[in-house]
Amino acid sequence: MKINVIGAGLGGLLSAASLAIEGHEIEVFERLPITGGRFTNIEYHGFSLSTGALHMIPHGSTGPLGNLLKKIGADVEIVPCEPMAMIRIPANGSNNYKSGFKDISFNQFGSQFSMWNRLKLAILLVTTRRWPPKNISFENWIRKYLNEDSAHKTANSFCGWALSLTNRDVPAEEAFEIFENLYRYGGTGIPMGGCKGVTDALVEIIRSNGGKIHTNTEVSRIIVENNTARGVIADGNKHYSDVVISNIGHPFTRDLYDSYTINNAYEEKIDNVKSSAGIKTCLAADEPLIGHNGILLTPYCRRVNGINEVTNTDPNLAPPGKHLVMAHQSVRQEKIDKLEEEIEIGLQDLKEVFPNKKYEVILTQSYYDGWPVNRASSGSDIGNTTPINSLYVVGDGAKGKGGIEVEGVALGVMNTLDIIKQ
Ligand code: FAD
Structure with a gap:
């Protein structure tokens, strides 16, 4: 089959590489001069910063992405984070870090709770796996069962770090699917070489299997005939194909074609897709500020949800x-x-989290609208198919259930490949 892919982000490259090794004829069109989208590196004075992600893979080498990379023979080493995550809690029951703090393991987060709530938590950990909650936000679920400030703060910090949302915006069902995936696949990992280590390995697979990647080439239209995708128009030229895979989310994909029959149910679903926004701040330091390669969750900051120090895994x-x-x-x-006020509050937070430490702020990036943290915030994904035959959407605008960020991208790609092969 001839397959055109719109966008060379992780979702587009994973799909293209998986199909290229099966002998399909692949062409990828990317409007930027680089491949990798929000999952590649930006070099700055010897630091490998990134276009988006924090160089972390939520379930490491044993999750959906790690397994898919292994399956297609991508040459990527993913190092497990030990510990997976720590939680910084204030000293003396305070509500901020100004008078000191200590770090506890993520698995011990219940130790902050009252005796009664610790008991309830132990029971809930078992019962929610069997009967996951439905039709309630994660915030309201916590309010109902564990009405404790530290539980709200920790949940917010986790949702902010992993999904760039508050626990108010995350359906409890999605949160528990994410926890289930943590049990199922395990915790985080860091790819050697950072995000670029992953996306460059995929580019290599596509090219070595005869696939073509056109950078600086924006797709302006999807050619649709008889309600079926027939190809794309890029740089004014028509490129025909049997299948079109879009890596740019449902709303932007919908803007690229005319259809004769309006599918109201789909249009309504698209209107409900919400992206999530965030700010990333990169610090350079002469000494370790965290000292391990896992996540440091910071529930008592006003804005910062969490921090990592990837050079503890890959000093390069x-x-x-x-x-x-x-x-x-x-x-x-x-x-x-x-945004400027938000960035300023975040910088003040960092001073409280790292008192008496010397560091330099080397980059602050904000992500929203067309370059967000997630094109479809977790829980608002609407699947990989469209009302147009042979047109599919992959990437973080069409993640699989419970899939945190790039894990959701991998789940969505696997689902799309299964549909195409049917
Ligand atoms: P994209 O990377 O956006 O790819 C889409 C591509 O399509 C882009 O390259 C774009 O230029 C191109 N394109 C758009 N329109 C057109 C067009 N008309 N024609 C041709 N090309 C087009 N995830 C993790 O798992 N771990 C993390 O640590 C992590 N941290 C994050 C931190 C931040 C601050 C951000 C912003 C994101 C983070 N993520 C993380 C999320 C992760 O980066 C994304 O989920 C992932 O990179 C999305 O990939 P994608 O392929 O869906 O989209």
């Missing part, structure tokens, strides 16, 4: 002797026009 992501530390904070939609 910074110049010799230096450390690269990245902080993430989610941004609510109503704060997008106040």
Whole structure:
């Protein structure tokens, strides 16, 4: 089959590489001069910063992405994070880090709770696996069963770090599917070479199997005939194919074609897709600020949800002797026009989290609208098919259930491949 792919982000490259090794004729069209989308590196004075992701793979080498990379023979080493995550909690029951703090393991998060809530938590950990909650937000679920400030703060910090949302925006059902995936696949990992280590390996597979990748080439239309995708128009030229895979989310994909019959149910679903926004701050330090390669969740910050220090796994992501530390904070939609204030509060947070430490802020990036943290925030994904035959959507605008970020991208790609092969 001839397959055209719109976009060379992780979703597009994973689909293209998986299909290229099966002998399909692949052409990928990417409007930027580089491949990798929000999952590649930006070199800055010897630091490998990134176009998006924090160089982390949520379920490491044993999750959906790690397994798919292995299956297609991608040459990527993913190092497990030990510990997976720590939680920074204030000293003396305070509500902030100003008078000191200690770090506890993520698995011990219940130790902050009252005796009664610890008992309830132990029971809930078993019962929710059997009877996952439905039709309630994660925030309201916590309010109902564990009404404790530290539980709200920790859940917010986790949702902010992993999904760039508050627990108010995450359906409890999706949150528990994510926890189920943590049991199923295990915790985080860091790819050697950072995000670029992954996407470059996919580019290599596509090219070595005869696939073509056109950078600086924007797709302006999807050719649709008889309600079936027949190819794309890129740089004014028609490129015909049997299948079109779009890596740009449902709403932007929908803007690229005319259809004679309006599918109201699909249009309504598209209107409900919400992206998630965030701010990433990159710090350079001469000494480790965290000292391990896992996530440091910071529930008592005003804005920063969590921080990592990837140079504890791959020192080559910074110049010799230096450390690269990245902080993430989610941004609510109503704060997008106040980004500078949000960045300033985040920088103040970092001073509290790292008192008496010397570091330099080397980059602050904000992500929203067409270049968000997630094209479809977790829980608002609408699947990989479209009302147009042979037109599919992959990437973080069409993730699989419970799939955190790139794991959701991999689940969505696998689902799409299964449908195409039927
Ligand atoms: P994209 O990377 O956006 O790819 C889409 C591509 O399509 C882009 O290259 C774009 O230029 C191209 N394109 C758009 N329109 C057209 C057109 N008309 N024609 C041709 N090309 C077009 N995930 C993790 O798992 N771990 C993390 O640590 C992590 N941290 C994150 C931190 C931040 C701050 C952000 C922003 C994201 C983070 N993520 C993380 C999420 C992760 O980066 C994304 O889920 C993933 O990169 C999305 O890949 P994608 O292929 O769906 O989309």
